[in-house]
Amino acid sequence: MTDLNSIHAYDYQLPEELIASVPADRRDASRLLVVDRATQSISHREFVDLPKLLDPGDLLVLNNTRVVPARIAGVRTSTGGKWEGLFLRETAEGHWRLIGQTRGHLKPGETLTLSPLNPSESGELVLQLVSKCDGGEWIAAPQSDESTIDLLSRFGTIPLPHYMQREAEETDYERYQTLYAEIPGAVAAPTAGLHFTQEVMESLTKLGVSKAHVTLHVGLGTFRPVKVDQLSEHEMHAEWCEIGAETIGRIEQTKAAQKRVVAIGTTSVRTLESAAKEQELQPFVGETNLFIRPPYEFQVVDALLTNFHLPKSTLLVLVSTFAGRELIQRAYEEAIRERYRFFSYGDAMLIL
Known part of the structure; x- marks a missing residue:
């Protein structure tokens, strides 16, 4: 039986050529792997199909942090x-x-x-x-x-991740920011949001999907390697985040209407769940060192849009906790087989 508390349960082999070192020609030209937890199924779409996969009344929660030239x-x-x-x-x-x-x-x-x-x-x-x-x-x-x-x-x-193996170029000053980046403070982009274009945003609005913002200034805590075998012994470094009363209100309205709260990126997940740690969703400002790992029970998030994460990383642990390790393992194997692009400038995954 797999030990879900062992970091080795979240390892995989990635061909180096699948690491995306430059962005796609268009933000929304990315592919989208759709993982359905209810049916345990995996399907292939394009990011521009996102509006077709959501319902009127669903709420996107976006992290509006802005990357600084760190x-x-x-x-x-x-x-x-x-x-x-x-x-x-x-x-x-x-x-x-x-x-x-x-x-x-x-x-x-x-x-x-x-x-x-x-x-x-x-x-x-x-x-x-x-x-x-x-x-x-x-x-x-x-x-x-x-x-x-x-x-x-x-x-x-601009501090590009080390695995891109290059210095930032002029285009990175635009492409390594989300369209809705507003509040400076991050040293890395909340990469799930990099796929959104104005056209996709307008399509979602016409559909009746609403949007709300949180802020988490992505720091080293998200990316520090896990150096212990047991996840329970890993200490997350704190990152500053904020979720305001307006966003809380929209989440409560969405839940009351029995619609979905769709977190855009793992940083949005950590912010939302940090605000709900006392079993009641409240406005929150401060540092969070929340490490989401089995057997964590999610309080707020119903669906998640995310990129593909590094092996043996806390982000892969979070995603596996949300969807189940075996289903995510199958999804990653499928993405590698189908030659998806991985990491910050790579393709996306929607977990429903």
Whole structure:
């Protein structure tokens, strides 16, 4: 019998050529694997078919976080040695929480110097390292009066996932954001939403499918590898999220009408379920470290649109918990056999 608490139950072999390193020509040109939990069936559609698969009165819940240019690079001021890092979030004191790598060991009090990405711009940014935290993270104080968003726009680039094995290009500044991205703070895109075009949105509205928003600033917690065998021993890093009273009201109306709450992406799932942890759905603002794994019982989500996730990842565990490990295993085998594109810029899966 399969041990659903073991991370090895969520492994699979993916041919490297199926990893999508660039986006499709059109956002909605993606394929859509439809997984029906009631019938245990799997079918193949296109993303533009999404309106045909939903019902009037269903509610889409979208994560409106916006990816910031979080990848930064510079030199150690004292030695000139190269340093590369990733901005994670801003603290209440206006400091930056970040991770980075360089030769040798950094020390508190040391400074890093960043140069503008645009060679025509003048000025540098100095980051003073304040303290080291768990997990190799640092707290750094930017020596500038400019806002964090303005500084990152001058000194940072879009942080594409490592498996794309390339630097961000001009097109990524548009395509690695959802159409409805609004609130800056994520270091990775909520990728299920990348498929939506204005045309698909309008078709859904005409059908009578409504939309509501939550915010979860995607951070490293979502992507950190599971380094323990037993899922019960894995500690999720916290990510900031918010769900407001208006969205709560729409969910309650949808449930009362016996229609479906359709989460767009695993980040929307985690936000919705974090707001319902006390068995009652309430507005929620703060950090969540919710790790959805067997035998979790979902309180809010009725259907899920998601991309294909990395082997042995917490996201694959979440999806498998929602649909059942055996059904998701079959779905992934089918997707590989049919040459679907995987991960952030890849194709999508709708679980009904």
